[in-house]
Amino acid sequence: MARVLAVANQKGGVAKTTSVSSLGAALTELGQRVLLVDLDPQACLTFSLGLDPDALELSVHDVLLGRLSAGLVVLRTADGSDLLPATIELAGCEAVLLSRTGREHVLRLALAEIVDDYDFVLVDCPPSLGVLTINGLTAADEVVIPLQCETLSHRGVGQLLDTVHDVRRLTNPRLRVRGVLPTLFDGRTAHSRAVLADVAARYQIRVLEPPVARSVRFAEAPGIGRSILTTAARSKGAHAYREHARAIAGLGPTALSGAAAPALLA
Ligand code: ADP
Ligand code: MG
Numbered sequence: 001m002a003r004v005l006a007v008a009n010q011k012g013g014v015a016k017t018t019s020v021s022s023l024g025a026a027l028t029e030l031g032q033r034v035l036l037v038d039l040d041p042q043a044c045l046t047f048s049l050g051l052d053p054d055a056l057e058l059s060v061h062d063v064l065l066g067r068l069s070a071g072l073v074v075l076r077t078a079d080g081s082d083l084l085p086a087t088i089e090l091a092g093c094e095a096v097l098l099s100r101t102g103r104e105h106v107l108r109l110a111l112a113e114i115v116d117d118y119d120f121v122l123v124d125c126p127p128s129l130g131v132l133t134i135n136g137l138t139a140a141d142e143v144v145i146p147l148q149c150e151t152l153s154h155r156g157v158g159q160l161l162d163t164v165h166d167v168r169r170l171t172n173p174r175l176r177v178r179g180v181l182p183t184l185f186d187g188r189t190a191h192s193r194a195v196l197a198d199v200a201a202r203y204q205i206r207v208l209e210p211p212v213a214r215s216v217r218f219a220e221a222p223g224i225g226r227s228i229l230t231t232a233a234r235s236k237g238a239h240a241y242r243e244h245a246r247a248i249a250g251l252g253p254t255a256l257s258g259a260a261a262p263a264l265l266a
Helices: 016-029 044-048 060-064 090-098 103-112 131-139 153-170 191-203 217-224 236-248
Strands: 003-007 034-038 082-084 120-124 142-148 176-183
Touching: 003 016, 003 131, 016 034, 016 044, 016 120, 016 142, 016 176, 016 217, 016 236, 034 044, 044 217, 060 090, 060 103, 090 103, 090 131, 103 131, 120 131, 131 153, 142 153, 153 176, 153 191, 176 191
Parallel strands: 003 120, 003 142, 034 082, 034 120, 142 176
Antiparallel strands: none
């Protein structure tokens, strides 16, 4: 049965989608069977993996509304991982789900039919704490929180952790916080490190090493329809995501820093 990781942060532009596509490609390189789930109505993950969301007839929206089983909608990407794609229709899904009993569980139940086909499922959450993100967290074993290290980044982390606690209490007691993934990292100043240390101490949360440095190589990848693991295979960014993938797969040293002992996160 697959391990399900939700990649969530209600702030936009913190590299959630980039992290999902890059970790997915890196896990695939390691020989893992990977399914990516695009839960964002903006469908950036779908687009960045070379598919035109406007041309798709079937998408995760049909699955969440119970019209189709997930297996019928999954596509293979050029990176080698499978994808449950999104289209803009997903925006309307949120409102429909709100009136449904058990709305938090629809993704978990839909994935249950296909999780045995994969080693890892990575869920790209939208930039909100609405019902779609709650579905991602309810379906997940672990949540990874990409964080752009800038002043006040910690505020969003606090709100997200409150939501994680609610999800644990109400819909998914097994959800663990894997940690904060530093993205768009600027190693030239001490500021980014200070922000990370503050977040780690304030919330007793792990910081996953190494940080993913800010690099122009990331901007090019989505237009090509492949992740940076292909478009800039030897870049520092690709190597950083490979290290994280190895740690996730239990193959590498789980490089951690920060104040938290893992027991605090259980
Ligand atoms: P989110 O899904 O959180 O909204 P994205 O993954 O879409 O964030 O990333 C936002 C933008 O930042 C995209 O244009 C992406 O190409 C770019 N980006 C992501 N990671 C990096 C990085 N390490 N360096 C430079 N640009 C990055
Ligand atoms: Mg995104």
